[in-house]
Amino acid sequence: MTTSEATEKKPLWLLIEEKILATDAQELTGGNLEASIKRIAGELDGSGYNVSGYGGNLLKLRWAIDDMAKAGKPLLQDVNAAVGALTLEDASDAYVATTKLLGDLGDTWPKLKSAECRTDVIKMVEQARLDLLIAKAKEMSGDEGIRYLIGEKVADEVIVAALELTDEQLAEVHAAIAAEKAERNRVAGLLEKVAEKSKDEQVKHLFENNVAEPLIMEMAEVDQGVIDGVKKAMEEELAEKQRLAEEEAARKKAEAEGPSLDAIPADELIDLIDSVREIMEFSDVEKEIRTMCEQSAIPKALVDIAVSDPDKLDELEKQAEG
Numbered sequence: 001m002t003t004s005e006a007t008e009k010k011p012l013w014l015l016i017e018e019k020i021l022a023t024d025a026q027e028l029t030g031g032n033l034e035a036s037i038k039r040i041a042g043e044l045d046g047s048g049y050n051v052s053g054y055g056g057n058l059l060k061l062r063w064a065i066d067d068m069a070k071a072g073k074p075l076l077q078d079v080n081a082a083v084g085a086l087t088l089e090d091a092s093d094a095y096v097a098t099t100k101l102l103g104d105l106g107d108t109w110p111k112l113k114s115a116e117c118r119t120d121v122i123k124m125v126e127q128a129r130l131d132l133l134i135a136k137a138k139e140m141s142g143d144e145g146i147r148y149l150i151g152e153k154v155a156d157e158v159i160v161a162a163l164e165l166t167d168e169q170l171a172e173v174h175a176a177i178a179a180e181k182a183e184r185n186r187v188a189g190l191l192e193k194v195a196e197k198s199k200d201e202q203v204k205h206l207f208e209n210n211v212a213e214p215l216i217m218e219m220a221e222v223d224q225g226v227i228d229g230v231k232k233a234m235e236e237e238l239a240e241k242q243r244l245a246e247e248e249a250a251r252k253k254a255e256a257e258g259p260s261l262d263a264i265p266a267d268e269l270i271d272l273i274d275s276v277r278e279i280m281e282f283s284d285v286e287k288e289i290r291t292m293c294e295q296s297a298i299p300k301a302l303v304d305i306a307v308s309d310p311d312k313l314d315e316l317e318k319q320a321e322g
Contacts, residue, residue, distance in 0.1 A: 012049050012057060013111075014120055016064045019043060021074040028065050037061060067109065075109050079121065083128045088136065091129035098122045130154065134162045146173045187211050187219050203230040258299030266320040272298055273317050276306045 019040045020028070027036045041061060044051040051057040068074050082101050091097050098121050106113050112121065133152050137145030149159045150173065160170055187206065194205045199222055206216045213227055264272065279292045286307045293303040305312050 011116065011120055012044070012051075012060065013064070013117060015044060015047060015049070016040075016061050017074065017076045017079075020064060020068055021076040028068065033065070037065065067111070071108050075112070078105050078108065079112070079124070083121075083124050086125065086128050086132070088129065088132045091125055091132065094122050094125045094129065097125045101125070130158070137163065143173050143176075146170065147177065150174070150177065183211075183215065184219065187215055191219060199226055200230050200233070203227060204234060207231070207234060258297065258301070261299070261301050261316070264299065264302075266322070269302075269320045270317060272302055273313050273320075276302060276313065280306065280310070 041051040137148045194202045202220050
């Protein structure tokens, strides 16, 4: 590891404080002090920092141990406790949270107020917030935890690792969120077109454009009572349309079938029978007979007799002739 890499990952002051925290307090006093300083300096050398051979860095180690002795405890003990006590609400703004934390600890640990330390404490607060977000996400069911972290702008690679997902699983949730956003935009456009109309009319417009009930309630800002009322009115309207359609279909069917035999004048019935006979001379196939009779506007009642009992045509003709 190069010095550059070590500095980027963790600053020397923090590494020093970690070593102090991990060292038994008795080893940093009395006759054990110098041996412990030498040991810690050597370990820090192995981390990529020249501490044993560089007076400035060695002084930083000695000063940190002196500060610990004055306070009677390691600096990181206080910092870790303060960071660990943060809630999601506390850590929502890392800069504000850091300012408060440093204000609480600054009298005991003045060096924390330095620009160098403040930057690193902000990172600790940000990491604490991320840990809290992940912990909360893991308590959620389905894909709610994934959605929660996406909403909190947690990096995709962090979400995948923290929730043990595949890239494909995360991509599916991203796609679902994008589709939901597109639907919300569509609904917003639909509502804009009927913005001047009543709530009932707005809701009806959304129903007619296949918008789901929960989204209607949310975006049209209506309750279940309005939804139910509009649905009932639409059902009644649909039933009336269905009734009228059925009546019209029945009318057209009756019109297509023509009048009943009793309603046909005798002279007209004789002419129609003659027409049927002419058609039956062209074909003896029922489908073809019916098609040609329909084209000639011959009533269905007469066609039914012709294809089922042709001999009855003579009987009908005699009755018509009187």
